[in-house]
Amino acid sequence: MDIRFQNLGPEHWKGEVLLAPACQGEALLEQIPELDKVAPWLVIAPAMRDFKGKQGELTLVHGHPDLAVPRVLAVGLGPREKVTTDIIRKGIAAAVQLCRKQGYTSMVLPEPALAKLPGGRERLVEECVCAAQLALYRFTTLKKADDDEAADPQWLAVAFDGQEVPDAAHAAARRGENSAWAVCLARDLATTPPNLLYPEMLAQKAQELAREKGFKCTVLDEKELEREGMGCLMAVGQGSGRPPRLIVLEHAPEGHGQDKPLILVGKGVTFDTGGISLKPAANMHQMKADMTGAATVLATIAALAQEDAPRHVIGLMACAENMPGGRAMRPGDVVRAANGDTVEIQNTDAEGRLALCDALAYAQKNWIPAAVVDIATLTGACAVALGTQVAGLFSDDADLAERIRAAGGACGEEYWPLPLWKPYIESLKSEVADICHMGPREGGAINAALFLQHFIQEGVRWAHLDIAGVDWAAKATPLAPVGPTAFGARTLLDLARGGV
Missing domain, CATH: 3.40.220.10 (Leucine Aminopeptidase, subunit E, domain 1)
Incomplete structure (x- = not known):
């Protein structure tokens, strides 16, 4: 329209x-x-x-x-x-x-x-x-x-009573139009069946958008992931016949390429069976949307490029398919993350944090960020705690957290702050590795966030958005049909527009 x-x-x-x-x-x-x-x-x-x-x-x-x-x-x-x-x-x-x-x-x-x-x-x-x-x-x-x-x-005409259309109102309408385009793109990606959209195909889609909209896209295949030491991301995808990918996006308009970038990191598990720790069959088809975090990151970068926003923004999409198989990761495996630490895997259905931790390490190795924000359909525990209308927000940076809440609140995506409760770090200790990727069932969302924080360097501004529960609409509303909502796309776009 x-x-x-x-x-x-x-x-x-x-x-x-x-x-x-x-x-x-x-x-x-x-x-x-x-x-x-x-x-x-x-x-x-x-x-x-x-x-x-x-x-x-x-x-x-x-x-x-x-x-x-x-x-x-x-x-x-x-x-x-x-x-x-x-x-x-x-x-x-x-x-x-x-x-x-x-x-x-x-x-x-x-x-x-x-x-x-x-x-x-x-x-x-x-x-x-x-x-x-x-x-x-x-x-x-x-x-x-x-x-x-x-x-x-x-068509829809926004009608004014003056001689001219005010510049501010015109710009606002175009922002709204571009925001909707970003949400629809992310919804399309998250709705596409997993036999049609897997890591390699998602990478191809990102490359097509990069050529069309004018941003940079680099794809790391399994050989390059191995060279980068991304053992955690590799482990998530090793049970699938479709290998993992790290998709690196960059929007750097003229005059802003040297600015410290806002780095957005999205979980891109294109289908999550749970692996060896197999999920129940009921509603497993919804796991095609377990890459919503990565979809919102791609949609944000593409929308920024489309409107030529004067911001330097990097997007990382950690993509894999989590399948059971003869080569699948097992509970009890120990793998080495991109930062050099060994990680004990106790439940293969807690795979999203494994994909994200390598992408977070890669982000800090290659850039000095203004801030890092990751977004993921990460834990059922967050959905249990907060329900289906508000997402979880973890950050020790009060200013960054408030900027995220303000950006989300302005566009109808609400967040509730949850604690990075430091005493729970004890539950992530492993007898056989530098860290265990999960703690007890109690405080599951916090434990997952603390695991991710382990990979954040001292002094780096970071926030984690857990969008499990809000990523899928079980009932149609005027703003979304049943299915993936692309929650987070507008938040990231508004955050990037405003700067951090």
Whole structure:
């Protein structure tokens, strides 16, 4: 769907339907007086008597079909004092989905209506554009065309009442559009079946995007991983007939190549059976999305390149397929990590931290980072602790943690800080190696984070995002269908845009 702009005031707005977000208990025409000019027939429309403005309420009002704007879709937000950006996002997304169902090809979103809502004028333009695009997301690549399926609207126009479209609002809309593109890319990758997307194919996809968008992509194959001493990443993939890869991405626009980079590290386990420590069969198909962390990193770098963001950002995707087999790693194996330490493996289903630790060591060996942020569907323990709406955030750097929480909160991805509880380091001690990759079941998410922190050098700013639980939508919402959510893509993009 194209994002367009209209100006010169409501008399010049055009589209099949105008989206009118409104608060409960307030007259629609008083909240959006521009409607009196673009849709003067609203005053006598009987349907308006039934619109209360309750959260989630959608009321479609028809005028004469020959008018420039023949319909208004009133979008209820609830009481003004309780309205949040998230409510506005979901309201706009639900409205766009209704427009698709009705077969409308064009929509108008009046910016003056957003300006009167809490959340900030430009930010709401960005969020509404992003929400409108995400509302239309569908993964149809592998399906036959369905003639009965409603087509997406062709365009959404953000409409202004002035002579010009303000530069800040224009930029905000384009940011929202690019953010939605990044989320959809990450969703596509995480939804693709594992027989079609494995480490080598994910590397090829990254290389294609690099050529298209103009960022750098280097792929380390199994021989290069061995030379780099990445025994942990190699161990994760050695049971599979499809070898692991470390995919190195770099967005370094002119004038910023010498800046200390923000380094993003993503877990890219393209399918996780659990290995020898085999997972239960129920819902194992969802493990195709165990590479969501890597998908969000790739989507972030590609989106930054697409908008030519003035930031130096490195992305590392630690990719492997965790399979049982004659060569698979075993509980009790000891392997050597890229930093030289030996690691005892006690459970092959705790493979994500093994892939990440080598990538973290590689990042610090090759760059002096401004900060390192890793993101992974890492532990079921985090999902048990925090549920399906908020991700875990681990960091000893209060400023970095707050920047991540602010970036995520602004775009609807919430994080809750969890402790790097130092006494638990004792549980990672091994009788046969320098460190054991896991501790007891209790405090599982903390133990995993402490294991990763073992590979962070003194003085390096680092944060770990555990997105297990929020990476998959079990029920459809206006912003996401059932399946991978690409949670974290917008956080990383906003974090990179703002700098650390």
